[in-house]
Each structure stands twice: as C-alpha cells, then as structure tokens.
Amino acid sequence: MPEHRDTAATYHRYHIPTQPAPDIEKWPSRFKVKVRRAGLAKLLISEVLHYGPRKDVILSRPCMYGVFSGPVGGFMPREEHCVGCLRCTTEFPEFVRIEHNPERRSLGDSYFTFNYVDQIAYEASSGLVPVRGAGYRGKFGGEGWDGMWTDMSEIVRPTRDGIHGRETISTVVDIGYTPNFLQFDAAGQPIGNTPHTLSIQLPIVLDGPQNELAAGVAQMYARAAAELDTLAVLPFDYAVGLAAYGAAVVPVLRPEHARRLSQLGFTPRMVEMQGWDEALYSAITATFPDAIVALRTGFEETGALVSYAQRGIKVFHLLADFHGRSADGSFVLDLIREAHKAFVDAGIREEVTLLASGGMIAAEHLPKAMICGLDAVAVDTPLLVALQARFGGECSARGASSFRLPGNLNATWGVQRLKNLCASWRDQLLEILGAMGLREVRRLRGEMGRAMFMKTLEADAFAGLLGYTEAKNG
C-alpha cells in the first residue's frame, strides 16, 4: 500500500465532536412578552376594516421569531422564542411590552451572574462559539478578570487560520515534573531526575464536586474526561468503580484513604492529596509509584508551596472559593500571579505544574488565568451549570454551597453537554491564541506581556487629567 495511505489510515487530529444537546429542564424564558388584549383586538378590527380581504397583509406580524405565530397569535405569545429584538414594541408601543424576565435573571448568584449562566447554557447546548452582532454591550472594565485584556498582533499570525482547522494550534499541556535541565553520564545515558509528566489535550481539567452531588455526576465527568482526553478530579469514594475510565480519573485522597488505596480498582495516572499528609503521601508513593501526586490545597498555602515542592510534590491544584476568593478576600487572578511568582523566584517554575479552581467561569478566564501563570484550569461550577444545576442562594463557600441538578439527568446528555462546553471553550481559546499569533497554548503560561491591565492603561491614558489623581487616591 502506498505510504500516504498508511499515513491517512493512522492520521488523527484532535477534535471534539459536538452535537446539539438542548436543555432538559425548562428554564425561564429570557424575555416576558406582554400584549394588552384589548389593544390587539382593536388593531385586528381596524386592519380588517382597512385591508378587507387581504388576509396575508392583516396577518403579517412584526415578530420574525414565531412569538406571535401560535394558534391564537398575539393573544398567547410564545415568549420562549423571544430574542428581545423589540420590533413588536416599536411597532405597537401602545399595547406590546417586552421586559427582561426577572426569573431568568435570578439564575446563578451574585458572582456567577445570569449572563454567565446564559452563555454557558448556549455553549453546553450547542458546542459553538457564541457570536452576536452589534458590538460589545457590557461595562467598560472593572475588577478582576474584567480589568484585563489580551493582546493581539496586527501582522504576525504564524497560525494563520487555525481556528478553521487549516493549521494546528496545539492546546496540549503537560502535567507533572520536568527538570530544569537533563544530565547525562559518560555513556550518554540520562542520570538524575528525568521528566515525569502526562499530557492532556486541552488546558481544562474537570473538577468534580467533592460532596454527595458527585454521586450523580461522577461517571459523566469520568466519561467526558476520557472522551476529551483530559482528567476528571473526583472524590475517592466516587472514583472507586470507574476503572473503565481509569486513565482519566484523578481520585482525591484524604488521610483516611491511606489504607483503602487498593480498593480503587485501577492504577491512577494521577492522584490529588487533599492537604499535605506525610503518611498518606508515603502510602500513595508506595501503592502507586508511577502516579503523579498533586497537592490539592487552598491558595492560603501559597507561602509554603516551594517547600512542598522540595518534599516531592510537583503538581499543585490551588483552590479559591467559587467566587474566586481566598480566605483573606484576595481574588484568584492575583492569587495565581502570586503562586506563579513564588516558583519563578525559587527558580523552579519549569519543574512544577500549577492548576487552580474557583472563580473561572467563562471561556475568557481560561487564557487570562494561564497568562497569570496557570498551566491549566480545573473547571468547577461551570460544569454544574452546563448540566443545568440551579443555585441554592449564594454559592461561594466550597463546603457550604448547594446546587440542585435536574431530576431527569441522564448520562448521554450530560456527557455531551460537558463535551460541548469544553469544545466551545477550546475554540474560543484558539481565537485568542490565533489573534496573538501563538501556535501552542503552553507558550501562554505566565506571559504577562500578552496582557493589558485596566489599572495601568488607564493611568497611562488619564494621568494628569484634572481630578484623576484625586479620584484614584481615594
């Protein structure tokens, strides 16, 4: 067989197959459509009198989206179809009123606002990049992620049209240990520390809920992670029994699991240790000598990370709360920068891997978090929102937040929703990388020169204006 056929037969290009996965639980519509019946009836009568038998003219209504095309037209508008274009209320201000639906706006909480929920609902149901007309609609900038812009290059785009599949932009990241340099003996054989990593195909790890919610979703997360070629971090008790997806499952271990490691039923490629525990660490390295051991801990531990690295931990999964805050109220963007810098200052940043969770709830947070210093994001609450979880009030504390999943959750739908969300976020990441002219996501890590911050830009632009210094100094 000619060589090119062999190549074609074995050719594999990473791709996430998306499929529509519409909502299974009916969510409140985005808009309320209010039609005063008396006004509508009056209009119909006047049009009948005016247009006589010209039925098509009389029945021609302003809405192109089917809101008034039910059996009784505008008398019972089908508001789930309304996209808020406002043509009807422009044509008939006297009796049609379009309002934002407060029920829809109450989805999520004060950090995970309904705009983010809406966005994720679209991404998880379609797998597509959200595209809309008419420019940006939001606030100018703000705190945290909103005060950060990514860079672009006017003429340099080595990746050309990577987003459209014509040239590769790699989103592979490596997790584990890589020595700063390799050493060889006289015979040319490597000596000393050698790399110990695993690769995932996108800088997203699925961070499962660490409570009883995991019972409903653990298998979905594991299967989705396996199909995406990434990892799902799950509580030990729910990881047990997921041997079929073992290569993708990262069990979270606590001291009490030290004696039960063999119950896992598979040899994990990576485990997470919930907080440092010497005995547990020894048990893990004895039972799973080839597994990568990550330390799962709060950002409060940043000061001690380098010392953990010296004790053998090379992967850190740092946690902020679901609103991206640490105990002292610092925001995850600054926390990541601080953790990254701690390793840079110690001269070992290349040796370790930094993952983080908390407060990264939109596709744009992915490249921004990596620019700040992460290797990959361990996504948490967005996955629950992709599965149409409803928030029980404010959900910030990891231990005390309550989410409710739809009662009719099923695995095929759930896996597809998770894959769709990851596909959409990956494609959006490709857009950002393409605009910068970057060919691989690994180059984004810690590239602060690829970011612009509102604070500095504003000071550069407005310093010296009357009132600026006073306003900024309080």
Added chain:
Amino acid sequence: MASIANKTDEQLIVEKHISNLHNGFAHWPRAEEAPPALGDSRWTQDLILATWLMAETGQVPDNGLEYKIGASGGGFDVLDFNIPNQDQWLSEDTEIDLSLPLNRRDDGAQLKINIPMYGGGMSYGSISEHVMQARARAAQHLGTFTSTGEGGYPPSLVPYKDHIITQVATGMFGVREETIQYAPIVEFKYAQGAKPGLGGHLLGDKATSAVAAMRESVPWVSLFSPFPFHSVYSVEDHRKHVDWIRTTNPRALVSVKVSTPTDVDMVAVGSYFAGAHIVHLDGSYGGTGAAPEIAKKNIAMPIEFAIPKVHKYLVSENVREEVTLMASGGVRTAYDVAKAIALGADGCVMGTAELIAIGCTRCSNCERGRGCPFGLTTTDPLLQQLMPADWGQQRIINMYNAYAIQLRDLLRKLGLRSIRELRGRRDLLKYVG
C-alpha cells in the same frame, strides 16, 4: 380602498410595517417610560432614544434624555469637559469651524471633510444595499465620506463615489481596478476592533446570489476574510501595498485601519512610514457586524486608551503633523467625538450611531435567521425594504446635524474657534469616575 387594490400584498405589508415602525421611532423618545428591555451599559436606553430623536429632528434633545454619555463606568463615560466660566466663552455668533483636512502630506489630493467624522466600513452582505445608499447619500450631503467595507462596491453607489472610501481587506472581496480608481481614499483594513486578529466571517445564509456576484464567490457558501493580510509581514510589505494603490490611483489617499494591541503606537508609526495619510485606530468596544463575544470584550484595548498612546508617540517621533489620526470603536456621541479629539485624535469614524439613527435597537440579533428584523443588517429582499434609503439618508444627516450643533456649542464654551484646536487638549478634560 383603490390604493390598496392597486398594490400587491408585499407592498402593503412593507408599507404597513414601515408606517408602524416610523410611528414607534417617533413615539418612544417622547414617552414617559422607555421600553424596559432596551439598551445596555454602553448604549443606554437614553442614548438610543436620544439618537432616534436627533435623527428625527436634527436638533439636540431637550426633553431630559441623556445624550452625552452611557453607563459603562469607564472610558468616555468617566470623562467630561472642564468648561470655563461663561465670561470666557466665545460669543454666540462666532463662526466655529468643524472642518478637518485629511491629508497632511505633500502628496495626493488635499481632501477636507466638513465635519470631523466619517462613516466606517460596513460591507455589502452584512448590511443591506439600502443602508449603503443611505449612508453614501448622507455623506455626499454632509461633505464627508463613508466606507464600502470589504464586500464590494455595488453599482448603485457609483454616483456618490467622490464620498466613498474603498476598503481593501484581507479577503480582497470586490476589490477591482475600477473600485480603486473611483476612490478618493483607499482604506486598508488590517484588523477591526470588534474581532481583532480574527478576520471576518459572512455566514452562508447571507451570501445571496447578489452578494456572491459582488464578492466573486459561490452563492450560499460562508466567506472567511482571513487574518492577517497574507502578503504583509512587515512595514516594508505594507509599503508595497501602498505603492500598489498609488500606482492604480495616484490621487487616492491611503488610510490604514488597525486594531489596538499593546504596541499600537509602533503600528501607527510603522503605518505612517509606509506612506499612510490616515491612521485609523479601531478600538475594541465598537463594531456593527457579528463577532465572537470573547473577542469583543477581551482582545485589544479600548479606544480611549489607544488614542493618547498613539498621539504621544507620533508627537515624540516628530511626525504628528504629517498624519491624520482617526478613531473608532465605541465612539457613540458628539461628546465621545470631542473627547477622542481632546485625547489626541483628529477625528472619528462612526458606525453603530448611524445604524441606531436608522432604527437599530442594539438587540444583537444581526446574524440570526433572516438577519435584522428592522431591515438593516440583512440581505433578505422583504426585510431590507423596511429601511428605505431616502428615509435613512435624512435620519443620518439629521443626526450629524445635531452632533455639529453640540460640537460647535462645546467649542464655543471652551473658547476654541476650530475643532482642530481641540486636538490633544487634555487640559480641557476632567476625570469624573
């Protein structure tokens, strides 16, 4: 009934909706309460309704609508003018000059526009031909320009060619020798603010036979404008582009439209040295066409930050007086224009404001289904009739007239006789954030 009997259903349907829409555009700005779902932080209810009112009357709103700023909490919305005491104002009858020369070099035609604004590129295919005609006729009436965008040059625009900028963008759609020769200004679109570094994308549904013919493509097939220009990797390559235009049309001025990366100052200087007459900065918060949401919000810097950076750098390089700096991307009002100029631009390029004048509600559904329900960003044969070109033309003229009144009034109060005197006058601005 006779007039009804003589008309087709389609004519009656179009007339009925046009009449309803026009009543609505007149009703809402004067109503006690705005439509509850209208507006957003950048284009608030008041800004949209005030623009509708200006487009109807040609005058500055006097009914309490906020027509100067939005509610975005940053940029132009936290800047104001530091108006001196009344005894320093110029008298009411002082002539205030709003004209702006576009060519500061000693080659090419010496073009001047009557107001410090012209219309930005919106392509055939992304907007209807009626909208293009309305914009072109308004530009002719106002003594300024509008741009074709990258979708080609419909023959119906040729009568207005002295007021039309031909855009040459990365897809080269509709770029022909004659369209370059028509043009007093040729605009190279390197990037656009709403989707910096991403090129363009016209969905297959909008690539009708007419659009495909104009773009010399296959009907109903999606069209990508790649990024970047595949022939430009350096200032020298860019220079070759400029030379190519100058060979085809030696009179034409060359404008270079770029986005706002962190090194936007270098890009601007590079464009100047490559021979550009106009450097057009397109900030990240504008845009009329469809763009990925992630790009609109996150890539490249807002125009308010890019203008002073570029202005300062051009001054320090000693070339500021040889190049015209135009700003766009989130310039919504006459006051935004004035602030952009005080920050260092010479003038502004307008897009969304013109669409709002002709009925856009900023609903962001341009790419959905048949396109814009108001007949603006659509190629649907029925829908595009909802915005007749003569009506649109007058609305755009009126809006700019109201802008001109505001600019003259502001300059008079600042003690300036010409818009050109405002450039770079940061001392006249104050921060109110």
